[in-house]
Amino acid sequence: MKKLSIFLMLIICLNNTYSFAVDKPTELENKIFKNLRCLICQGQSVYDSQSDFAESMKIVVRKNLKSGMSEKDIYQFMRNNYGEWVLYDPEINKGTYLLWGLPFLFFLIGGAIILRKLGVLKR
Amino acid sequence: MIFNYIGNYSTIISLFLSLAIFLRSFLKLKNFDQLIKIDLKKLIFFQFFFIFVSFISLLILFLNSEFGNITVYNNSHTTKPLFYKVSGLWGNHEGSLLLWLLILTLTNFLYFSLSLSRTTKERLFTVIFQQIIIFGFIVFLIFTSNPFNEIFPIPKEGLGLNPILQDPILAIHPPILYLGYVSTSIIFSSSLSSLILGNVNSDWASHIKNWILCSWIFLTGGILLGSIWAYYELGWGGFWFWDPVENISLMPWISLTALLHCILVLEKRSSLASWSIILCISTFTLSVCGTFLVRSGILNSVHTFANDPERGLYILFFLFFIIFLSLVIYFFYEEKLSISNKSFGLITKESHILINNWFLMYFLSVILIGTIYPIFLEVISNQRISVGPPFFNKLIIPFLIPFLIFMSLGPNLGWIKSKKIEKKLTLIVFFIVNLFLSFFILKSIGDVKLFTLLLLTANLYLFFITIKDFLKKGYKNYSQIISHFGFSLLILSIILNAIFSKEIIANLKVGEELGFENNKITFQRIETSTGPNFEKIVGVFIIHDQKGESNKFMPEIRIYNKPEVITSEAFIKTSIFKDRFLVINPIKDKTYFNVRYQEKPLMIWIWISTLLIMLGGCIKFLKNEK
Numbered sequence: 010m011k012k013l014s015i016f017l018m019l020i021i022c023l024n025n026t027y028s029f030a031v032d033k034p035t036e037l038e039n040k041i042f043k044n045l046r047c048l049i050c051q052g053q054s055v056y057d058s059q060s061d062f063a064e065s066m067k068i069v070v071r072k073n074l075k076s077g078m079s080e081k082d083i084y085q086f087m088r089n090n091y092g093e094w095v096l097y098d099p100e101i102n103k104g105t106y107l108l109w110g111l112p113f114l115f116f117l118i119g120g121a122i123i124l125r126k127l128g129v130l131k132r
Numbered sequence: 133m134i135f136n137y138i139g140n141y142s143t144i145i146s147l148f149l150s151l152a153i154f155l156r157s158f159l160k161l162k163n164f165d166q167l168i169k170i171d172l173k174k175l176i177f178f179q180f181f182f183i184f185v186s187f188i189s190l191l192i193l194f195l196n197s198e199f200g201n202i203t204v205y206n207n208s209h210t211t212k213p214l215f216y217k218v219s220g221l222w223g224n225h226e227g228s229l230l231l232w233l234l235i236l237t238l239t240n241f242l243y244f245s246l247s248l249s250r251t252t253k254e255r256l257f258t259v260i261f262q263q264i265i266i267f268g269f270i271v272f273l274i275f276t277s278n279p280f281n282e283i284f285p286i287p288k289e290g291l292g293l294n295p296i297l298q299d300p301i302l303a304i305h306p307p308i309l310y311l312g313y314v315s316t317s318i319i320f321s322s323s324l325s326s327l328i329l330g331n332v333n334s335d336w337a338s339h340i341k342n343w344i345l346c347s348w349i350f351l352t353g354g355i356l357l358g359s360i361w362a363y364y365e366l367g368w369g370g371f372w373f374w375d376p377v378e379n380i381s382l383m384p385w386i387s388l389t390a391l392l393h394c395i396l397v398l399e400k401r402s403s404l405a406s407w408s409i410i411l412c413i414s415t416f417t418l419s420v421c422g423t424f425l426v427r428s429g430i431l432n433s434v435h436t437f438a439n440d441p442e443r444g445l446y447i448l449f450f451l452f453f454i455i456f457l458s459l460v461i462y463f464f465y466e467e468k469l470s471i472s473n474k475s476f477g478l479i480t481k482e483s484h485i486l487i488n489n490w491f492l493m494y495f496l497s498v499i500l501i502g503t504i505y506p507i508f509l510e511v512i513s514n515q516r517i518s519v520g521p522p523f524f525n526k527l528i529i530p531f532l533i534p535f536l537i538f539m540s541l542g543p544n545l546g547w548i549k550s551k552k553i554e555k556k557l558t559l560i561v562f563f564i565v566n567l568f569l570s571f572f573i574l575k576s577i578g579d580v581k582l583f584t585l586l587l588l589t590a591n592l593y594l595f596f597i598t599i600k601d602f603l604k605k606g607y608k609n610y611s612q613i614i615s616h617f618g619f620s621l622l623i624l625s626i627i628l629n630a631i632f633s634k635e636i637i638a639n640l641k642v643g644e645e646l647g648f649e650n651n652k653i654t655f656q657r658i659e660t661s662t663g664p665n666f667e668k669i670v671g672v673f674i675i676h677d678q679k680g681e682s683n684k685f686m687p688e689i690r691i692y693n694k695p696e697v698i699t700s701e702a703f704i705k706t707s708i709f710k711d712r713f714l715v716i717n718p719i720k721d722k723t724y725f726n727v728r729y730q731e732k733p734l735m736i737w738i739w740i741s742t743l744l745i746m747l748g749g750c751i752k753f754l755k756n757e758k
Contacts, residue, residue: 043522044520052375057370059717059726092516093516093517094516094517096518097518097520098520098522098523098526099519099523104509104513104515105517107505108505108509108519108523109527111497115494115497119490119493123486123487126475127476127486128475128477128478
């Protein structure tokens with residue numbers, strides 16, 4: 010009888026731990042979720058959204074990570090499926106050279122003007 | 133219905149008054165004073181008065197829920213609480229534009245009454261430029277977005293206001309933000325007028341500084357309110373999303389902040405005149421540009437509530453007109469600017485203000501390019517890209533490190549020439565102490581990355597230097613110290629918040645428990661009740677923490693009746709160390725709820741530090757008045 014009750018308790022405990030077990034997203038997963046746009050929402054990332062679309066995206070990302078894809082592979086995969094629109098962190102390519110480059114260019118030009126004003130660069 | 137007519141005609145009258153004021157100022161400038169003998173001040177007052185009447189008429193229409201008016205029909209509902217009937221007025225495009233005009237004419241009147249110390253010519257030119265802007269916006273209101281359009285047959289019930297806008301903070305957010313946006317128009321007009329008259333000098337600088345401070349304070353406040361609202365209402369636990377509309381409000385703010393510093397150099401050293409003028413122009417242009425981008429609906433954002441290509445086109449045209457006008461004036465009268473070719477010394481206050489402007493302009497360019505580049509790319513090559521938080525974080529955060537260091541050093545330097553850097557050694561030793569301090573802080577978390585280390589060091593450096601300055605004896609520039617301290621506190625809170633935030637997301641049903649870092653979250657029961665215009669489901673959660681204390685959390689799901697929308701109201705327990713944030717969302721399978729629990733350290737300090745930044749501005753404003 011005692012053995013049985015212990016056995017039962019154990020089962021209950023186990024069941025409880027099952028309800029405890031939530032598949033907590035890892036840091037990498039969160040990073041990826043934050044970088045994916047939820048396509049049916051207005052300007053929300055998959056991480057922030059609770060829509061069905063976002064939830065299924067999360068499942069896809071997890072599955073792909075488990076199957077051994079790297080972070081980059083996943084972005085590539087998402088881009089092939091949904092286009093570049095889905096990535097919040099635009100990749101550097103022909104279309105985005107200016108996007109990444111212009112701010113630095115402005116910074117350098119500004120720096121040159123200031124150095125001249127400060128008299129470091131003589132005309 | 134009578135108020136529909138009153139409102140409509142009042143706006144038309146103020147349109148004509150706009151022409152009258154324009155003509156009157158023009159004649160007075162040309163010394164044809166005897167032709168018309170109407171007092172200009174009265175005209176300006178009446179223009180404000182008629183816009184005010186029109187505003188009040190719309191308000192009465194909203195209060196009486198007269199659905200014969202299409203704006204009221206689209207944005208109100210009889211069961212809505214009184215407070216939101218009022219805020220519903222500016223919770224839509226037409227009404228918010230009327231509010232914009234109300235503030236525009238009010239600031240115009242205030243400027244004219246308060247600028248008696250300036251020359252008549254300067255005031256007249258400013259009024260003329262103001263009238264061009266006011267005229268443009270009244271035409272925009274009447275022809276593309278008239279709030280007084282009628283609808284027939286008169287509907288019995290309105291469509292209601294978007295529930296996420298039914299919130300006390302969001303109700304006052306637009307007026308405050310608009311006060312900031314709109315008063316930049318005075319800065320713009322005044323700068324053009326003094327450019328024409330060739331009196332961009334230190335005298336003008338100390339006059340316009342009050343307007344700059346004033347709009348800077350309101351703009352900061354408006355952005356703060358919007359951010360607080362996004363934090364608790366959107367339910368994601370974040371406070372800044374690099375959403376296009378947020379970016380758009382930040383751009384004039386950065387430009388204005390640069391101007392606020394640059395104008396000091398103009399005031400004290402009579403230098404940087406042309407740069408100040410450019411900043412004055414760009415600040416206002418960015419404000420209008422913001423209106424264009426939001427109203428045209430070309431941005432994909434949570435905030436876009438009205439979009440109509442015709443409106444976008446009009447504002448775009450208006451924007452180009454303003455830019456064109458100011459450029460023409462700038463190049464015509466540029467030679468009147470007293471350009472000093474004197475170079476600044478390296479270790480002076482003015483050189484550090486220049487460096488401040490340099491970095492601020494870089495931040496501005498990152499945000500500007502990041503926000504509008506996707507639009508251009510889509511038009512040119514049909515390629516759709518998203519530019520989100522990772523982009524901005526990558527380009528902005530590294531540059532904060534030198535920015536913070538210059539920010540700590542600059543204020544303690546003197547104008548023109550500093551007596552060497554006093555206590556050079558102390559400053560370096562102080563920096564090294566901070567380096568160690570940040571190292572130990574990060575070490576205790578067990579996550580020392582060089583980049584975070586440097587950022588934290590630079591920030592703590594500013595933090596302690598401002599404290600040291602505050603405690604120092606002798607003359608102190610309180611406004612500067614408080615604002616800079618506020619900024620360092622803001623960055624510190626954001627860094628620590630980002631490092632220490634924890635969260636758990638799970639699907640739970642009633643009776644289930646969830647373990648989280650020694651906390652136990654129990655989903656006890658759900659209750660349902662009825663609000664004024666919504667039904668709500670309240671989830672009752674008990675959270676036991678490691679100290680054995682238990683707290684009750686009651687997040688809500690609201691189902692609004694008109695329009696039928698479901699929103700989640702987060703339950704937030706705030707303390708000085710951390711916010712505990714619980715939000716639930718319904719999921720398809722009705723027995724389960726999506727539960728998101730977050731611990732966000734130092735959240736309240738993000739708001740407090742922004743208030744401190746504003747407080748610094750207020751002190752400066754009050755001191756200048758005397």
